[in-house]
Amino acid sequence: MEQNKKEKLFSAKYLVMFFITALVTAGITLLLVNIFEKKQEATLYPSVFKPVGDEEVDPKVWGENFPFEYDTYKKTETNEGQTFYGGSDNYQKLDKYPNLKILFSGNPFSKDYREERGHYWAITDVKETERINDKTPNTCITCKSSSVAVDIKKMGPENFYKAMFKDVGAHYDKSIGCLDCHDPKTMALRISRPAFIEAMERRGIDVTKASRQEMRSYVCGQCHVEYYFKGDGKYLTFPWDKGLQIDSIEAYYDEVNFNDWTHETTGSPMLKMQHPEFETWSTGIHAKSGVSCADCHMPYVKNGSVKVTDHWIRSPLKNVNNACQTCHKWSEQEMVNRVKTIQDRTYETMYRTELAIIDAINAIKAAKDAGATDEQLKEARKLHRRAQLRWDFVAAENSMGFHSPQETLKTLSNAIDYARQSQLAAERLMKNVAVK
Ligand code: HEC
Numbered sequence: 001m002e003q004n005k006k007e008k009l010f011s012a013k014y015l016v017m018f019f020i021t022a023l024v025t026a027g028i029t030l031l032l033v034n035i036f037e038k039k040q041e042a043t044l045y046p047s048v049f050k051p052v053g054d055e056e057v058d059p060k061v062w063g064e065n066f067p068f069e070y071d072t073y074k075k076t077e078t079n080e081g082q083t084f085y086g087g088s089d090n091y092q093k094l095d096k097y098p099n100l101k102i103l104f105s106g107n108p109f110s111k112d113y114r115e116e117r118g119h120y121w122a123i124t125d126v127k128e129t130e131r132i133n134d135k136t137p138n139t140c141i142t143c144k145s146s147s148v149a150v151d152i153k154k155m156g157p158e159n160f161y162k163a164m165f166k167d168v169g170a171h172y173d174k175s176i177g178c179l180d181c182h183d184p185k186t187m188a189l190r191i192s193r194p195a196f197i198e199a200m201e202r203r204g205i206d207v208t209k210a211s212r213q214e215m216r217s218y219v220c221g222q223c224h225v226e227y228y229f230k231g232d233g234k235y236l237t238f239p240w241d242k243g244l245q246i247d248s249i250e251a252y253y254d255e256v257n258f259n260d261w262t263h264e265t266t267g268s269p270m271l272k273m274q275h276p277e278f279e280t281w282s283t284g285i286h287a288k289s290g291v292s293c294a295d296c297h298m299p300y301v302k303n304g305s306v307k308v309t310d311h312w313i314r315s316p317l318k319n320v321n322n323a324c325q326t327c328h329k330w331s332e333q334e335m336v337n338r339v340k341t342i343q344d345r346t347y348e349t350m351y352r353t354e355l356a357i358i359d360a361i362n363a364i365k366a367a368k369d370a371g372a373t374d375e376q377l378k379e380a381r382k383l384h385r386r387a388q389l390r391w392d393f394v395a396a397e398n399s400m401g402f403h404s405p406q407e408t409l410k411t412l413s414n415a416i417d418y419a420r421q422s423q424l425a426a427e428r429l430m431k432n433v434a435v436k
């Protein structure tokens with residue numbers, strides 16, 4: 001009995017020792033792992049942070065502190081080829097979609113209209129486009145280069161926009177970079193373009209109060225928006241006073257009586273829409289659910305032990321795993337199919353809209369050729385404008401409907417209706433002219 005008790009005590013002692021040893025070993029292992037992780041973090045964020053100047057436009061200098069972000073940023077140079085409707089291959093859209101030449105007759109976009117590509121290329125592409133000439137205002141450079149953030153501060157926005165592109169923007173050599181989205185002192189996201197701040201202010205929104213999640217879309221909304229050059233000073237303005245939907249944007253333009261150009265074939269007073277990604281996204285299910293541009297276009301990735309932001313901004317279709325599958329449990333193939341279904345539906349409806357607008361264009365031209373007056377043509381031309389600005393709101397947006405599928409189809413169905421109304425109005429004139 002006594003013997004037995006002793007043995008029990010003995011083995012209990014060993015058991016305790018065993019657990020202590022195990023705990024200590026586990027502790028040391030954890031400590032080592034921790035130190036190792038800290039080391040890895042240290043290589044990502046050097047303990048000696050090299051200060052970046054307020055006017056540092058060279059991403060390479062920022063990259064000395066943040067090699068991961070810099071390396072992924074540089075990948076925006078890569079051409080990954082075309083996706084179903086997007087991608088980073090800057091092919092000539094006028095060759096692929098010849099309807100564009102008819103729709104944009106008399107507008108520089110009928111001469112040169114390329115698919116957009118990565119941020120690395122912005123400065124190269126703006127210098128090369130045939131849409132730029134000696135009379136181009138400097139406003140055009142606003143979304144293409146980090147140097148803009150510096151010069152707008154130095155010159156003041158009014159003088160910056162009023163200058164000529166050939167005198168200022170044409171001499172820049174840096175593309176979109178770190179300074180456009182980050183405060184060099186704190187690395188916090190910040191808005192460097194006044195037009196966004198001013199437009200939000202007019203809508204009663206103070207961007208300095210934005211949440212971190214809002215900022216993850218606002219930084220993109222500085223450039224990925226519809227805009228116009230207001231007045232003789234060519235002041236960059238976003239037409240958002242009445243709201244971000246196309247009907248509100250049209251109402252704004254009608255009120256300030258703005259036209260971008262006169263359609264050469266029909267004489268209609270037209271509006272050219274420019275890449276309204278921010279507006280379109282804002283009407284979709286993802287924005288409503290609090291999903292930001294960065295969630296899909298700059299997803300988090302693991303770099304060693306740290307979660308960092310992928311700065312290779314590109315088509316999410318090339319990165320479905322990180323871009324979508326963090327939230328959606330569908331397979332990669334299923335994700336791609338869902339995007340393709342939305343895009344195919346949009347494209348088919350968009351193409352039908354083009355045919356309807358071209359019918360209207362031909363009807364107006366016929367009436368004009370038969371001698372109809374400007375006064376008589378006014379109604380048909382106005383309807384042509386209404387149809388085409390809606391079609392363009394979808395066509396110039398770069399997600400082929402994905403950012404907001406239902407709003408996009410509504411916009412197109414209204415466009416078809418206005419186009420057919422325009423055609424009817426012109427055909428009625430033809431009858432009248434013929435009778436006369
Ligand atoms: C829920 C995910 C998601 C969100 C949020 C999102 N996008 Fe997209 N975006 C996509 C998908 C999918 C495409 C289609 C890509 C394609 O066709 O290759 C796309 C396409 C684009 C394109 C064209 C890319 C190309 O390859 O041609 C741009 C530019 C863009 N988005 C900008 C934005 C901006 C700016 C925001 C925020 C205002 C935003 N996106 C919000 C998923 C998203």
Ligand code: HEC
Binds near residue numbers: 062070180215
């Ligand atoms: C188009 C805007 C944009 C540009 C250009 C940009 N960033 Fe970022 N950056 C972001 C966004 C969005 C985040 C995520 C911030 C958040 O979630 O609060 C981010 C996060 C970061 C972070 C925080 C750590 C991380 O990875 O999440 C660092 C550091 C950083 N960026 C460095 C850079 C550097 C260096 C450059 C230039 C080579 C650069 N960024 C260019 C938008 C940008």
Ligand code: HEC
Binds near residue numbers: 118216298315
């Ligand atoms: C300073 C202006 C500016 C800012 C800020 C900006 N973009 Fe862009 N973005 C552009 C321009 C200009 C292009 C087209 C470049 C070209 O084709 O030469 C572009 C292209 C793109 C593309 C197409 C890439 C491809 O491979 O086809 C995507 C996607 C995109 N931007 C998303 C974003 C997102 C998301 C943000 C915010 C995190 C953002 N952008 C912030 C100006 C900007």
Ligand code: HEC
Binds near residue numbers: 289291323326327339
């Ligand atoms: C940060 C989370 C998040 C990310 C990232 C995300 N989604 Fe979503 N997605 C949502 C939420 C939330 C909804 C709304 C679901 C609901 O309310 O039922 C949604 C809805 C959808 C829908 C249904 C749309 C509709 O009209 O009903 C599709 C399709 C979709 N997402 C595709 C994608 C694709 C493709 C990507 C990647 C490019 C993506 N999502 C990335 C959160 C996300």
